[in-house]
Amino acid sequence: MNNQINLMEMRSKILLRKYFEENSIVQSDIESFNKFVDEELQKIVEENKEVEPTIIPTNVEEFKIRLDRISVTRPEITEADGSKRDLLPSEARLRKLSYAAPIFLEISAHVNGVQREQFKTQIGNLPIMLKSKYCHLKGKNRDELMTMNEDPEDPGGYFVINGTEKVIVAVEDLAANRFVVDEESTGEYVGKIFSEQGSYKIPHQIEKGKDEIIYITFTRVKKVPLIVVIKALGILRDEDIMRLLALPNSSEVFINLYEFVDIKTEEDAIDYIAKSIGITQSREVRIERVKEVLDKYLLPHIGMTEGHRLLKAQNLCKYMKTYLRTVAGELPIEDKDHYANKRIKLSGDLLADLFRVNMKVLIGDLLYNFQRIVKRGKFPSIKVIIREKLLTQRIYSSMATGNWVGARKGISQRIERLNFIQMLSALQRVISPLSSSQENFQARALHPTHLGRLCMSETPEGTNIGLRKNVALLSKVSNEVNEEELLVKLKNMGLETVKVK
Numbered sequence: 001m002n003n004q005i006n007l008m009e010m011r012s013k014i015l016l017r018k019y020f021e022e023n024s025i026v027q028s029d030i031e032s033f034n035k036f037v038d039e040e041l042q043k044i045v046e047e048n049k050e051v052e053p054t055i056i057p058t059n060v061e062e063f064k065i066r067l068d069r070i071s072v073t074r075p076e077i078t079e080a081d082g083s084k085r086d087l088l089p090s091e092a093r094l095r096k097l098s099y100a101a102p103i104f105l106e107i108s109a110h111v112n113g114v115q116r117e118q119f120k121t122q123i124g125n126l127p128i129m130l131k132s133k134y135c136h137l138k139g140k141n142r143d144e145l146m147t148m149n150e151d152p153e154d155p156g157g158y159f160v161i162n163g164t165e166k167v168i169v170a171v172e173d174l175a176a177n178r179f180v181v182d183e184e185s186t187g188e189y190v191g192k193i194f195s196e197q198g199s200y201k202i203p204h205q206i207e208k209g210k211d212e213i214i215y216i217t218f219t220r221v222k223k224v225p226l227i228v229v230i231k232a233l234g235i236l237r238d239e240d241i242m243r244l245l246a247l248p249n250s251s252e253v254f255i256n257l258y259e260f261v262d263i264k265t266e267e268d269a270i271d272y273i274a275k276s277i278g279i280t281q282s283r284e285v286r287i288e289r290v291k292e293v294l295d296k297y298l299l300p301h302i303g304m305t306e307g308h309r310l311l312k313a314q315n316l317c318k319y320m321k322t323y324l325r326t327v328a329g330e331l332p333i334e335d336k337d338h339y340a341n342k343r344i345k346l347s348g349d350l351l352a353d354l355f356r357v358n359m360k361v362l363i364g365d366l367l368y369n370f371q372r373i374v375k376r377g378k379f380p381s382i383k384v385i386i387r388e389k390l391l392t393q394r395i396y397s398s399m400a401t402g403n404w405v406g407a408r409k410g411i412s413q414r415i416e417r418l419n420f421i422q423m424l425s426a427l428q429r430v431i432s433p434l435s436s437s438q439e440n441f442q443a444r445a446l447h448p449t450h451l452g453r454l455c456m457s458e459t460p461e462g463t464n465i466g467l468r469k470n471v472a473l474l475s476k477v478s479n480e481v482n483e484e485e486l487l488v489k490l491k492n493m494g495l496e497t498v499k500v501k
Helices: 002-022 026-046 088-093 143-146 226-232 238-245 251-259 265-274 283-297 304-326 347-375 388-401 419-425 483-491
Strands: 065-071 076-077 084-085 100-111 116-129 159-161 164-168 170-174 180-184 189-197 202-209 215-217 223-227 342-345 412-414 429-431 468-470
Touching: 026 065, 026 088, 026 226, 026 265, 026 347, 065 164, 076 180, 088 159, 100 468, 116 347, 164 347, 170 251, 180 304, 202 283, 202 304, 215 304, 223 226, 223 265, 226 251, 226 265, 226 347, 238 251, 238 304, 251 304, 265 283, 283 304, 347 388, 388 412, 419 429
Parallel strands: 170 429
Antiparallel strands: 065 100, 076 084, 100 116, 159 164, 164 412, 170 342, 180 189, 189 202, 202 215, 215 223, 429 468
């Protein structure tokens, strides 16, 4: 019996050693950064593809600035004499430099539909994660790493900013685009969904009023009847709404439908919303403004065009059904601390948030400089008004201080190398956005779904207990699933689209 136990222990040690020889504990973070550079950067540029200045020369009818292909090279340094050469992490640490690579963007200017100029220019520098695809250390063996003055056992997964080693700490947050019904301290039920699409992150709330009417709230639209919004999106017949809700015995459904039975057209429903939110212009202007709000700010993750309205209406019916069934006790209240309802944002996701905001700042600065020169009666070239240091300085500042977009703090932290284990712990850290000064007992407690995903024992004492966690050594964070590819596979398996006449 003892021999069998010893044999099993030996096999376990061999398997674990083999696993860590082939897999890095920061592999998920490195993959996230690679995806950010390879895919997310271009998506952010596509979101701001065409820029139109409001002030243009008098003899020009139309002027557009088009942003095309973005690319990132390897880390390099420009010396005082203007010469450029590769920069290694060890040199960046010693000389208190930032280990960063130039970002190049193809830009073209179009006057009256005709291309005036096209060029490729540097718009800034991007800090590069060690051991990532764009790092000079990628794929090097032990001997090569040692000649580069690097520790062969160092896993990478961090950045060097002004000579200081910085790690972007993973952030644990509630899953976006997921409808959750929660019970408030007052005993009222509230359905919530955070709809995310690019730079749009819009909270939606569904609740029942004292008059038994179901209301929805999002952005500037405060407490508008949900049935009216569904009708404004194109589902007008009560029979179709009943069929989508599939709650034939629910008195709440009948009350909501009966209350707004007089609304027969989309225009009437849109005008009702306009009056509810205080738009006081003419009917035509009111309708156009509400249509824009519904397309841009209502469930943007589903789509942001007129063609997505019907799909939004169908989803609102689904949310209303879930909400009413939860209120009736047919469905349990969602456990917000269950890890199926949470997502971990890694370096790539957090850098995408940072770059998206600062890209808009760069475009705003470009427009300001262009319009300022046009007012003086000149027609400047785009190449001379781009300030590459603006983007670089803003990214370096956030990485150095840890102050991130969305008023988040402590996202970037300094790595302390008192010992190897402490360094590994810093690379595996996960923080919660909840305030450490509040109780939040349930959020701090160990949850059964943490097993195998998060470390069961490592968390600090005191106010941060349970809010600062660490990813388990053998766990991996998967990348976001491409919804379009998933839908194609599901349709091939027999999934049918719901159609409303």
